[in-house]
Amino acid sequence: MPLKKILFPGKRSASNSQEIGLRIANIFGKYLLKTDHLHYGYWPADLPVELENLPKAQDLYSQYLCNHIPEGVKTILDVGCGTGHNAELLLDRGYEVDCVSPSSYLSEKTMAKLAGRGQLYQCIFEELPEKKKYDCLLFSESFQYIDLDTVFAKLEHFLNPGGSVVIADFFRIPGEGSSAMGGGHRLTRFQDKLAESKFKLTFEEDITDRTAPNLQLVNEALNQVAIPIRDLVIEELSTHHRALYLPGRFFAKLFFRRKLEKLEYKYFSGSRNAENFKQHKRYMLLVLTLG
Numbered sequence: 109m110p111l112k113k114i115l116f117p118g119k120r121s122a123s124n125s126q127e128i129g130l131r132i133a134n135i136f137g138k139y140l141l142k143t144d145h146l147h148y149g150y151w152p153a154d155l156p157v158e159l160e161n162l163p164k165a166q167d168l169y170s171q172y173l174c175n176h177i178p179e180g181v182k183t184i185l186d187v188g189c190g191t192g193h194n195a196e197l198l199l200d201r202g203y204e205v206d207c208v209s210p211s212s213y214l215s216e217k218t219m220a221k222l223a224g225r226g227q228l229y230q231c232i233f234e235e236l237p238e239k240k241k242y243d244c245l246l247f248s249e250s251f252q253y254i255d256l257d258t259v260f261a262k263l264e265h266f267l268n269p270g271g272s273v274v275i276a277d278f279f280r281i282p283g284e285g286s287s288a289m290g291g292g293h294r295l296t297r298f299q300d301k302l303a304e305s306k307f308k309l310t311f312e313e314d315i316t317d318r319t320a321p322n323l324q325l326v327n328e329a330l331n332q333v334a335i336p337i338r339d340l341v342i343e344e345l346s347t348h349h350r351a352l353y354l355p356g357r358f359f360a361k362l363f364f365r366r367k368l369e370k371l372e373y374k375y376f377s378g379s380r381n382a383e384n385f386k387q388h389k390r391y392m393l394l395v396l397t398l399g
């Protein structure tokens with residue numbers, strides 16, 4: 109029996125650039141490493157930070173998440189389920205799991221993987237109709253995409269009394285210099301919103317050091333693959349297609365200078381690395397309980 113998919117086409121959807129980024133990550137991961145996790149992985153200190161170890165780190169991360177589902181939980185809503193990897197592991201451990209996925213591409217992957225187990229709601233969490241309650245809501249690297257102004261009120265409607273929310277994601281902190289990557293709610297703003305809500309923080313662990321190694325791999329891939337390819341293309345265009353290249357570069361600089369400078373800093377300056385991530389982000393595992 110196929111997994112039941114319920115479509116809630118709302119007014120808003122997840123951003124297009126986010127969707128494209130996730131699809132590219134999924135295509136590369138699947139082809140090169142046979143992994144379809146869409147998160148940073150959990151890198152124990154003794155696991156060498158090498159590309160071939162990424163699937164192992166990602167498996168460890170999923171296990172780490174599952175190990176932090178509070179005792180007594182039976183039903184889980186996996187919000188922003190990616191390809192359904194965490195949901196599959198949770199189902200295998202005996203939980204009842206439903207999923208929320210705004211992406212039709214990722215929903216198809218999840219449905220194929222979960223093959224009839226649970227329900228998949230295709231919409232953003234902000235527009236999920238309040239029909240069913242759960243013991244636990246899981247946000248694995250998806251909380252950063254959810255609207256912080258409305259999320260706590262929304263969470264309450266999906267939880268059974270005493271229910272909990274498990275969040276594993278990175279948050280922004282003030283750091284020196286500029287961050288080479290966007291994303292993440294400001295940590296102090298999140299803490300303020302939490303203090304105003306009906307939720308209590310019952311567990312927290314800072315796992316920045318265990319997740320940042322992923323950025324070392326990203327940096328290596330950019331330096332050893334993306335930058336050499338970019339330089340080869342520029343060399344070819346500037347020597348053999350000057351009539352096309354020079355005006356193209358002139359107009360690109362004229363109209364998109366700031367955007368190009370930002371792209372250059374983010375992807376080609378070598379700053380998208382583990383150290384920069386640790387300067388500007390905190391990757392947290394948080395368990396909140398409805399008080």
Ligand SMILES: C[S@@+](CC[C@H](N)C(=O)[O-])C[C@H]1O[C@@H](n2cnc3c(N)ncnc32)[C@H](O)[C@@H]1O
Pocket residue numbers: 122130145146147187188189190191193194208209210211214231232233234247248249250253254255
């Ligand atoms: C980085 S991926 C993480 C996927 C998965 N949880 C994992 O750990 O591999 C982010 C996920 O959040 C989903 N997402 C983005 N915006 C969302 C929203 N507003 N509501 C629910 N899910 C969202 C994406 O479609 C994607 O599945």
